[in-house]
Amino acid sequence: MKLQQTGVRKFGNFTWRSYALAVGVGCLGWASLAQAQESWPSKPIRLVVGGPAGGSADSLARLLAEGLQQKWSKPVIVENKPGAAGVLAVNDLQANGKDGYTFLVIQGGVVSETPLAYKVNYKPFTDLKPLAQLSRIGLVLVANKELPVSNLPQLISYGKSQAEGLNFASYATGMRAHTAGMLLGQLTDVKLKHVGYKGSPPGLTDLMGGHVPLMFDGVATSLPLIKAGKIKPIAVYYPTRIAELPNVPTFKELGYPQLAQAGWFGLWSRPDTPPAIQQKIREVTLDFLKLPAAQHRLKDLGMESGIAASSEELMEDLKKASEQQAVLLKSINYQAQ
Template sequence: MPMSIKLLNRRGAAIAVLACCAGGKVRAQSQSYPSKPIRLVVPYPPGGTTDVLARLIGRNLYESWSQATIVDNRPGASGIIGNNSVAKAAPDGYTVLIGITALIQAPALNVALPYDTFNDLVPVAQIASSADLFVVNPSMPANTLSEFVAHARAHPKIYSFGSYGNGTSSHVHGEMLNMQAGLDLIHVPYKGAAAQVNDMLSGQLSTAFVDIGAAQPHLHSGKFRILAATGARRSTLLPDVPTFTELGYKSYEPYGWFGVFVPRGTPKDIVDKLSAEIVRIVNLPEVSTRIHRLGLRVDGVEAIEFARVLKTDALLWSRAIKEAQIKAD
């Protein structure tokens, strides 16, 4: 056998051995996963819906795998700080992001990001989805959305709307209302839903787009008036509250979602294992009941289907953002 052919054969054998070793290493990783605590990064402060869901998932992951799960709240920059900490983390399945729709809205808002949303983060599972509620202070002389629009037009540059973060669904929804109703509501972004809802309850805000999950304990408190909801259908918690779509507004149908992501490069076997377990947890009767009581729709969607949702929703949000000429503050 010529020397060159022998050398090629040896190289081929060496490559095959290396590939086999690599494959064996990945399988070993997934079989032993998890072998240490898992960190669930929430890019928003404690108390909001994202935080509640993270703690619910974390508690059940611990019960399933007997490994500690640590909820790590990393608020700031409308979620970018927490998102980036996961995008830059080791791709081993031990740093997990609990993210929201703002993740895929930011690119359309031309936000400068230190990561590539669609390449640096891998979708694992969709937990749940929710609607936003447009609420006003009870002192507002308006019992319907049309009455509010008429009042706000008659008193320009007076009212503001609070959102649970710059570049979030609530920000987009508020700017869409400004454009479609011809209003000039001033955007007041908060660093999470909990602080926003608290200021709405205390009367610091005149109006707000609040997440139904964060507002759920106060829906019937009388401390704010609910005029309309986003989403394709009325909420079962608020059957008397009309949707924006019913009232003639456009592009309010998409729901906000809560999902799980890991860094790019995380072995597929680990992604699949984590995905299957989270979906199983979400569909447990006690967990799905808790999620429903938060005012959320229970999804429990695995990685492949969640990736399709991201692609479809990114196009919908991009179109809505461009039509409303929304820019991040």
């Protein structure tokens, strides 16, 4: 009777009043979330870079940071997390990226290569989401300037004359720059022995110092040293010649089409980052990359602008690349570290 007098119907411990209160709180929660997404960004954005300062990803992230800051007048902080072929950077994104203020700038190889080369603690095709392809990139085989060769045929002849073979550096063990050298050795019968580094800068330092004679590296990091005459290019691992290295032939031109694939850098988020935020930063990023100034900067870095593909299309591309990389790693008897 008391229940009827208060006008509240009760079923066990549940009342219509408590239901109405719960609905009201839920609506307030959704409204608060929507308002937060609408006002985004309201604080600094972090771009975590899967590579060292001065590397290709770092240069690209700082270019993007400038564009995002111009658009939103909010600080965009670039933080380098080199090591373990991008795993440390991915871990940072996994720990901090849900609210939409931490993103990742890294090669697509973090999905298609790293999980094959290292024992990782993330699921590559479900724990990461590529929001935008920032640039397409090639590799270049570069040599110490004192090495007595100036082209690939001369290098092959010289390499065969060395009983102990030749060492070559790469920016990470088990990644594309590593398998490129091992594949070249197989195709040419030159004994090429790999020396892995934590990023391009330390490898290039040893290359210039004569500690290693050769290196497969990203064009962006090698280009300034090539232009300065501190190292010399031998051939380009890319489908076409690089605009900033017009006189350097591709491996494909030289008879090695197996060394012609393009890689790419992307802007990544956690899949559960709010969709509205994902879409907003993707659109601003793609618009920025279309600007002539951004295009010019990419060219200076030895990169081509990325294509405006969807996240699903980018993942399909990476699945194919992963299958190819798995075959290469098997061919050199590589075991995940």
